[in-house]
Amino acid sequence: MNNKTPNKKTEMIDKNLIDNNSKGMTTNDGVYIHDNNNTLKAGERGPSLLEDFIYQDKLAHFDRERIPERVVHARGSGAHGVFEVTADISAYSKAHFLKMGTKTPVFTRFSTVAGFKGSTDLARDVRGFSVKFYTEEGNYDLVGNNIPVFFIQDAMNFPDVVHAVKPEPNNEMPQAASAHDTFWDFISLMPEAAHMSLWIMSDRAIPRSFRMMEGFGVHTFRLINKEGKSTFVKFHWKPRLGVHQVAWQEAQKISGYDADFHRRDLWEAIDKGNFPQWDLGVQLIPEEDEQKYSFDILDPTKLIPEELVPVQIIGTMTLNRNPENFFAETEQVAFDPGRLVPGIDFSNDPLLQGRMFSYADTQNYRLGGPNFHELPINRPLAGKSNNQKDGFGRQDILKGKVSYFPNSLGGGCPYHALLNGEKGFESHNEKIDAKKIRGRSISFADHFTQARLFFQSQTAPEQKHIINAFSFELSKVNEVAVRQRELAILYQIDPALANAVGKNLGLDPSKSLDELTLQFARHNHPDYPIKAPQPEVTFSAALSMATKPGQGTIRTRKVAFLVANGVSKSSVDNLKIALEKEGAEAVLISTTVGLLTYQEGGQEDIQHSYLTEASVCYDAIYTPGGDSVHLLAQEPDYVQFINEGFRHCKAIAFAKQAENLIKLTMITNKRIDKGIVLESQGDLVDSFINVLKGHRLWEREEERKVAV
Ligand code: HDD
Numbered sequence: 001m002n003n004k005t006p007n008k009k010t011e012m013i014d015k016n017l018i019d020n021n022s023k024g025m026t027t028n029d030g031v032y033i034h035d036n037n038n039t040l041k042a043g044e045r046g047p048s049l050l051e052d053f054i055y056q057d058k059l060a061h062f063d064r065e066r067i068p069e070r071v072v073h074a075r076g077s078g079a080h081g082v083f084e085v086t087a088d089i090s091a092y093s094k095a096h097f098l099k100m101g102t103k104t105p106v107f108t109r110f111s112t113v114a115g116f117k118g119s120t121d122l123a124r125d126v127r128g129f130s131v132k133f134y135t136e137e138g139n140y141d142l143v144g145n146n147i148p149v150f151f152i153q154d155a156m157n158f159p160d161v162v163h164a165v166k167p168e169p170n171n172e173m174p175q176a177a178s179a180h181d182t183f184w185d186f187i188s189l190m191p192e193a194a195h196m197s198l199w200i201m202s203d204r205a206i207p208r209s210f211r212m213m214e215g216f217g218v219h220t221f222r223l224i225n226k227e228g229k230s231t232f233v234k235f236h237w238k239p240r241l242g243v244h245q246v247a248w249q250e251a252q253k254i255s256g257y258d259a260d261f262h263r264r265d266l267w268e269a270i271d272k273g274n275f276p277q278w279d280l281g282v283q284l285i286p287e288e289d290e291q292k293y294s295f296d297i298l299d300p301t302k303l304i305p306e307e308l309v310p311v312q313i314i315g316t317m318t319l320n321r322n323p324e325n326f327f328a329e330t331e332q333v334a335f336d337p338g339r340l341v342p343g344i345d346f347s348n349d350p351l352l353q354g355r356m357f358s359y360a361d362t363q364n365y366r367l368g369g370p371n372f373h374e375l376p377i378n379r380p381l382a383g384k385s386n387n388q389k390d391g392f393g394r395q396d397i398l399k400g401k402v403s404y405f406p407n408s409l410g411g412g413c414p415y416h417a418l419l420n421g422e423k424g425f426e427s428h429n430e431k432i433d434a435k436k437i438r439g440r441s442i443s444f445a446d447h448f449t450q451a452r453l454f455f456q457s458q459t460a461p462e463q464k465h466i467i468n469a470f471s472f473e474l475s476k477v478n479e480v481a482v483r484q485r486e487l488a489i490l491y492q493i494d495p496a497l498a499n500a501v502g503k504n505l506g507l508d509p510s511k512s513l514d515e516l517t518l519q520f521a522r523h524n525h526p527d528y529p530i531k532a533p534q535p536e537v538t539f540s541a542a543l544s545m546a547t548k549p550g551q552g553t554i555r556t557r558k559v560a561f562l563v564a565n566g567v568s569k570s571s572v573d574n575l576k577i578a579l580e581k582e583g584a585e586a587v588l589i590s591t592t593v594g595l596l597t598y599q600e601g602g603q604e605d606i607q608h609s610y611l612t613e614a615s616v617c618y619d620a621i622y623t624p625g626g627d628s629v630h631l632l633a634q635e636p637d638y639v640q641f642i643n644e645g646f647r648h649c650k651a652i653a654f655a656k657q658a659e660n661l662i663k664l665t666m667i668t669n670k671r672i673d674k675g676i677v678l679e680s681q682g683d684l685v686d687s688f689i690n691v692l693k694g695h696r697l698w699e700r701e702e703e704r705k706v707a708v
Helices: 008-014 053-062 155-165 181-189 191-200 248-257 261-271 326-331 350-366 449-456 460-475 480-493 495-505 515-524 569-581 628-632 636-647 656-664 684-693 700-707
Strands: 076-085 103-112 127-135 138-145 221-224 230-239 277-286 312-321 558-562 585-590 594-597 603-606 620-623 651-654 676-678
Touching: 008 076, 008 103, 076 127, 076 261, 076 326, 103 312, 138 230, 155 181, 155 350, 181 191, 181 480, 181 515, 191 449, 191 480, 191 515, 248 261, 248 460, 261 312, 449 480, 460 480, 460 495, 480 495, 480 515, 558 569, 558 636, 569 585, 569 684, 585 603, 620 636, 620 684, 628 656, 636 651, 636 656, 651 656, 651 684, 656 676, 676 684
Parallel strands: 558 585, 558 620, 620 651, 651 676
Antiparallel strands: 076 103, 076 312, 103 127, 127 138, 221 230, 230 277, 277 312, 594 603
8 A cells, every 4th residue: 555645756756667567578779579588590509690689688788787786784675755844943944844844755765784785684783764855955865873873983984894894805704794803803992983882782783673763863963044053953763663672583583584574564564554654853952062061062973862952853754655666766866964955064073074975976886977866766856957967877958058157158057046035055154263183182082981871771671682792792703802802892881791791701801991992092092091071961761762752552563373274263353453453463374374264164365374484573472262272282383483482572472272382382380471461361452462562571581591
């Protein structure tokens, strides 16, 4: 049920759609082809002929079908949508698309960073969160991540951090994973990466869905109002479905069962009309407050705690249309944080400044030249009129003989523009009086205070997951010296964290930083380590996933109903109808695909069997009653399904007739917790839905560790 309600951008895209239905086959020059199976040969058993232009036409195109994948964020999924402004911020920004009530078409792409284009969605990784707003004043790109800080402070190190995390150059291993020597070698030498490394070792790096993650513009930007006054701003996307994760062991297994798990999830949600939504929030910092905080707002390894500067919601994005063609839209979309519209401007964040070169440069390479702006997905709704011409793949046909400025022969056109009496884009006239230096501000030198804030603001299960993630990753590092060096960094953040990870690695963390780490840090700050300033905030509930708005909904959650022939329809419907009322989905999984016969008579076509499905791809599990329980008792995959669901802390419900099946599983009497919902114990429907609203029962992990 893709939303076909057009917006101006999708109308523009639709003009390029080609439908081959009821058409004969032609070459690229439109010549009809009656045989697409055989090359032209000199005799039945003879060699092929060079004059076979039909074959050449086909193969020459095929030979060029691949373009370079993105050097980072190669793996991604996109969707069209609309952004609507719900609060008046005209006092801060003159951008037309930020005017109250304005609806702007958008295209949004989510991505992993390290893996190749064909890699798994469930890698432990940052997720890209890029939004292209097709505004009436030109395209504006907000190219962010699902983590509000970055590894490095200066763009000069970007190729280094990427080379370190990508597969190692000698053997191109491992794919889509940071758990290897070169990544931790780099991170352990760069104390500035400490804060972000905690975020990627947290559950933020293994989202349940793209639809259930926050997005951040990361850098501090500027909003500019009509009077030219600047206000610093941080952008936040807040998902309406809450912020949720999967368990790390699940992530690894999902990668095998369904490497397209996030892509499929986004596609299916939009296809079914469950349009995902995010509220756009801003943190506004008056220009006068630029230097007010214990951290530098230009430092991209720092966030501004929401307790210090609250996030104000200004609008909502709804994704409501899947692309018609992955390559034409999701692959060819070209994002660039260096593309602004009047009313928004850059700050001097050195990472942001460096990005301004890299994106257009990479699009010119990846998309084959300077006309990528003319691809349907990139074309501005605002149109373009300038004297740029020619180049590979040029589509527009400029009229007349003038392609320079100033000119008189073309009537002076295109002329210096005024839009509604306003000038076009004007850079903020910040006063700069400085000496050129190749270096870094001392205000960027405190690397651990916010890392500590992040760790100490997590709930106990979240902290445990971080410890487990560091233990996993560093166990995969072969060089003991690298493990030890990273432990020293963790010690600076929180000794309890370092000791817990050290215990899992069989190492004692050192209390001081490694000599090599110090040497590199002192290159940027000769007095490193500096005395850290007193932070304004030492606990930020907003940093934990557990407290996010939207947490209590079960909308679009998938519940596995484990059935077999003879299952009771009334037992199925009892929960199914209630779940659907709440917007969740019941998926019947049986011993085979095909027709399922109900105990009461009647049949249903089943699309999923134990052969293809696993508990890791579902949010919760229910075993209805009926004669099916006898068949399930003999089904090893059924038992495995329940056991895995239990290990991954999911809600598991049993109809009364199915309760005996528990004895076959690892859920012994001692382990029955509030997530194991038994019909005989009370109201199955309400209890199950309540547990599902809590997403997972992380407290069960403790029990498992002792008992298994
Ligand atoms: Fe970047 C892609 C996000 C720093 C250079 N980046 C890319 C994408 C996202 C980000 C979401 C994928 C865009 C898409 O979906 O097509 N990048 C970030 C964030 C950063 C960041 C949030 C820091 C706050 N990036 C960064 C730096 C540089 C780059 C410092 C280089 C100096 N990024 C690139 C790139 C990519 C890219 C090489 C690869 C493909 C592309 O641009 O279009 O130019």
